[in-house]
Amino acid sequence: NNKVLTVSHLHSAPTYSYGTAGKVELTLPSGAANSRVYKGTQMFNGGGAQYLAFTNGAYTYTVYDGMGRGWEFYGLRVYKNADIILEKQCKQMGGLQFDFDAVNAPEAELPYE
Numbered sequence: 001n002n003k004v005l006t007v008s009h010l011h012s013a014p015t016y017s018y019g020t021a022g023k024v025e026l027t028l029p030s031g032a033a034n035s036r037v038y039k040g041t042q043m044f045n046g047g048g049a050q051y052l053a054f055t056n057g058a059y060t061y062t063v064y065d066g067m068g069r070g071w072e073f074y075g076l077r078v079y080k081n082a083d084i085i086l087e088k089q090c091k092q093m094g095g096l097q098f099d100f101d102a103v104n105a106p107e108a109e110l111p112y113e
Contacts, residue, residue, distance in 0.1 A: 005076055007063050010103045016054040028054035038108035044068040050100050060111055082111045
């Protein structure tokens with residue numbers, strides 16, 4: 001659908017942007033009290049994952065990079081409370097490439113954990 005997900009300013013103020021090249025539809029954090037960013041990791045049998053999560057009220061926009069035995073997922077998952085309401089695989093495979101420890105965000109768990 002020609003939408004682009006961009007995560008930027010990871011070492012200072014991590015920012016999530018989503019939309020088309022000509023029109024950004026959503027930028028997080030928004031500056032509101034219920035908008036925040038955090039990071040996390042998960043370990044699986046035969047693999048693991050890392051993610052950056054951006055909240056906006058009841059919604060959590062998670063940029064996810066994971067692999068396990070027989071599966072890989074690099075993309076976006078959107079949660080409303082603890083339910084996944086959208087899951088989009090990135091067209092460009094290769095995962096998130098950043099220094100997880102250098103991301104300026106606290107560690108926290110996803111809504112379903």
